[in-house]
Structure formats: C-alpha cells, structure tokens
Amino acid sequence: MAELLDATDRRIVNALQGGFPLCDEPFRSVAEPLGLSESELLARLRAMLAQGVLSRFGPMFQVERLGGAHLLAALAVAEADFERVAALVNSLPEVAHNYRREHALNMWFVLATETPAAIAVAVAELERLTGLAVHAFPKEREYFVEMRLQA
Amino acid sequence: MLATQAGLPLVPKPYHALAAELGMSAAEVQRRLAKMLESGLIRRIGAVPNHYALGYTANGMSVWDVADDRVDALGERVGALAFVTHCYRRPRQLPAWRYNLFAMVHGAHRAEVEAQVGRIAALLGADSRAHEVLYSTRILKKTGLRLAG
Missing domain, CATH: 1.20.5 (Single alpha-helices involved in coiled-coils or other helix-helix interfaces)
Known part of the structure; x- marks a missing residue:
C-alpha cells in the first residue's frame, strides 16, 4: 500500500506526526511550509484516512492517564486449537489487540478496561473460557520513544 | 476528549x-x-499512520534478559533508538520466561528488523544475557481505543 503515497503525501505524514498547532487555522499554518494550499492538504489528509494510510488525525491520548488499565498477556495455544481459542479470546470486548506470534507463547493480546479490577476479572474469564494459563506481562516502566515512522 | x-x-x-x-x-x-x-x-x-499501510509489514517484538539493576539505564538507551516504537520493562516469569526488557521494532521486511535487532544487541553488549524476536504473523483482532463517556 505504500506505493499509494506520492512524495507530497510522504512529506505530509513525516511532517505532521506531532506538533499540530493550537491556533484558529492550523491546517493553513502547516500547509504553507509544505508548499501546499490549505484545501489541498485537507483533501490529501481525507484521502489518506479513507485509504487507511492514516488511522486517525488528531490528539493521541496516553490511555493510562485517563484512569483506564491495560495489560499485555500471552497464551501458549496448541496449533490444532488455535482458531477456536482465537475466537474465544477475541469474543471478550476487553481484548483490544490480539496478534499471533512465532513462539511457544503464540497468542499475544492487550486487555483494556476502565479499572485495574476489571483486568483481573477479564483474565479469570479468559482462563475459564480457554482452560489455559494466561501469562500476564504488566508494564512496570515505559522508556521514552519518539514514535515517529518514516513514510 | x-x-x-x-x-x-x-x-x-x-x-x-x-x-x-x-x-x-x-x-x-x-x-x-x-x-x-x-x-x-x-x-x-x-497524523497517526498505520504501520502496515506505510509498508512496515515486519513487526518484531524483541525481548531481552538484562540484569535488574541495569535494565532502566539500558531501557532508556534502547528506547532512544529511532526504529524502536515501544520500549517497556515487564516482569520475568521464571522458569518459562526470562526476559524483562521489551522493544518493538518495525521494518519493511524481516532482514531489516534483524539488522535493527543487531543494533540493539550491539548497544546492550554483554549486558544482554539472552534475547529472542517474536514476529507477528497475523493480526487476530485490532480495535480502536474506546473511551467511556
């Protein structure tokens, strides 16, 4: 999909991953240094959102600071049982992301709930549903990262 | 919000x-x-780009076993590498899981991720007692953040 982006789109993605101004006409002020008109910038952002190149445009919240709770957890699932267990795990609304990874622990997912207590409830529910031990990897500390991808 | x-x-x-x-x-x-x-x-x-749409299709969770009294200093340095998108300290689960430092690395293909993991290994040097890279092979579920009103 990367080839959907032309050089201008790439400049937009690289330039606008943060620092969007809090002023009355912010798109106008960031369009100018990119050599674009405000309407062209808005049209390109709309197109990139529609294509899924951007998942969103706006404030990125630090979810833990909102009072919600998160947990990275993993299961070791037998290959023959993988699809059934994936469907069970995905059926919980608390499961936000779920990835298959190459390892004995082959299913890694993130639980997101409004309270820490609800995390424990979801873990117990997952163990009951799947009959497997949930390996919990709570975040003990987060190290600073830039989090900017080069388009 | x-x-x-x-x-x-x-x-x-x-x-x-x-x-x-x-x-x-x-x-x-x-x-x-x-x-x-x-x-x-x-x-x-x-702008919040979609990794996959930008061509970052290889996604490796690199996990490292480093001494507990060194992990914070080293974690800050690993997190500062431009290609590391998340970097966390998480608890070991012995004996099954010995790793306490997690660094997420993205690349266009596995060779690129492996080269980046090599740079982390070089940075950690002898402080890394063992490491593995867990590649994601399938997205099973991905939902956006939902905030309660």
Whole structure:
C-alpha cells in the first residue's frame, strides 16, 4: 500500500506526526511550509484516512492517564486449537489487540478496561473460557520513544 | 476528549467546529488541549499512520534478559533508538520466561528488523544475557481505543 503515497503525501505524514498547532487555522499554518494550499492538504489528509494510510488525525491520548488499565498477556495455544481459542479470546470486548506470534507463547493480546479490577476479572474469564494459563506481562516502566515512522 | 476521539474535524477551523459541538469557545478548546498536552494526557496532536499501510509489514517484538539493576539505564538507551516504537520493562516469569526488557521494532521486511535487532544487541553488549524476536504473523483482532463517556 505504500506505493499509494506520492512524495507530497510522504512529506505530509513525516511532517505532521506531532506538533499540530493550537491556533484558529492550523491546517493553513502547516500547509504553507509544505508548499501546499490549505484545501489541498485537507483533501490529501481525507484521502489518506479513507485509504487507511492514516488511522486517525488528531490528539493521541496516553490511555493510562485517563484512569483506564491495560495489560499485555500471552497464551501458549496448541496449533490444532488455535482458531477456536482465537475466537474465544477475541469474543471478550476487553481484548483490544490480539496478534499471533512465532513462539511457544503464540497468542499475544492487550486487555483494556476502565479499572485495574476489571483486568483481573477479564483474565479469570479468559482462563475459564480457554482452560489455559494466561501469562500476564504488566508494564512496570515505559522508556521514552519518539514514535515517529518514516513514510 | 470524547469529541476528538474520532480525530479532529478536517475543516479549515477545526477547533471552532469542536467548540460549536461542545458549546464553548474555540479559545477554550485550544486552552484545554494545550493543558492536556502539557500534563501528558495527550502525547501529541497530528497524523497517526498505520504501520502496515506505510509498508512496515515486519513487526518484531524483541525481548531481552538484562540484569535488574541495569535494565532502566539500558531501557532508556534502547528506547532512544529511532526504529524502536515501544520500549517497556515487564516482569520475568521464571522458569518459562526470562526476559524483562521489551522493544518493538518495525521494518519493511524481516532482514531489516534483524539488522535493527543487531543494533540493539550491539548497544546492550554483554549486558544482554539472552534475547529472542517474536514476529507477528497475523493480526487476530485490532480495535480502536474506546473511551467511556
């Protein structure tokens, strides 16, 4: 999909991953240094959102600071049982992301709930549903990262 | 916050559009967003790219076993590498899981991820007692953040 982006789109993605101004006409002020008109910038952002190149445009919240709770957890699932267990795990609304990874622990997912207590409830529910031990990897500390991808 | 959950309106005056929706002035919307940025509640405002759409299709969770009294100093240095998108300390689960430092690495293909993991290994040197890279091979579920009202 990367080839959907032309050089201008790439400049937009690289330039606008943060620092969007809090002023009355912010798109106008960031369009100018990119050599674009405000309407062209808005049209390109709309197109990139529609294509899924951007998942969103706006404030990125630090979810833990909102009072919600998160947990990275993993299961070791037998290959023959993988699809059934994936469907069970995905059926919980608390499961936000779920990835298959190459390892004995082959299913890694993130639980997101409004309270820490609800995390424990979801873990117990997952163990009951799947009959497997949930390996919990709570975040003990987060190290600073830039989090900017080069388009 | 809820008003911006789906993103900023893509109109010439987005804060005015939000203000109209929220029944406050545009200046008040800007002031509140500035305050949330300052407090860290908002990490940043701007474009949130989709890794896969940008061609970052190889995604490796590199996990490292480093001494507990060294992990914080080293974690800061690993997190500062440009290609590391998340870096956390997490508990070991002995004997099954010996790793306490997690660094997420993205690349266009596995060879690129492996080269980046090699740079982390070089940075950690003898402080890394063991490591593995867990590649994701399938997205089983991915839902956006939902905030309760």
